[in-house]
Amino acid sequence: MYLKSVFGSVLFVLFFITGCAQHQPGQTISLDEVLSRIEKNDTSFVVIDVRTEPELYGPLGKLENTIHIPLQDLSSRISEIEKYKEKEIAVICRTDNRSAVARDFLKQAGYNVKNVPGGMVLYQSKKN
Numbered sequence: 001m002y003l004k005s006v007f008g009s010v011l012f013v014l015f016f017i018t019g020c021a022q023h024q025p026g027q028t029i030s031l032d033e034v035l036s037r038i039e040k041n042d043t044s045f046v047v048i049d050v051r052t053e054p055e056l057y058g059p060l061g062k063l064e065n066t067i068h069i070p071l072q073d074l075s076s077r078i079s080e081i082e083k084y085k086e087k088e089i090a091v092i093c094r095t096d097n098r099s100a101v102a103r104d105f106l107k108q109a110g111y112n113v114k115n116v117p118g119g120m121v122l123y124q125s126k127k128n
Helices: 002-021 031-039 078-084 097-108 119-127
Strands: 045-049 088-092 112-115
Parallel strands (some): 088 112
16 A cells, blocks of 8 residues: 555656646747747757648648658658757747657757747737
8 A cells, every 4th residue: 555655656746747847947948039039040040840731731820940840750850950959949839748749859869959838829829
């Protein structure tokens, strides 16, 4: 019984930490900063959109000058972004769930990458 209680507590803490890590300082970049850097044509910066192809042409639209690699293809297409390894990368999706997964994957591969909280849903709400 004691082990079940300890195990349950450990799982709760792990899920809590993982959920909170999505928005920890240093792990994210604001949508406003992303848009500003795109507008300034900041060459030290790259945006990767990890949504599916149909989502790019849906109601949320897409950002200019972004690289599109769906999350499900990221591991097999990572060589396409090798040339950006020394740049700061912002990863965006519909909200920020898939981009957080992509951020974690790319961080483990040695990239300087941040997640965009709110994603394209936030972008669309700011446009309206």
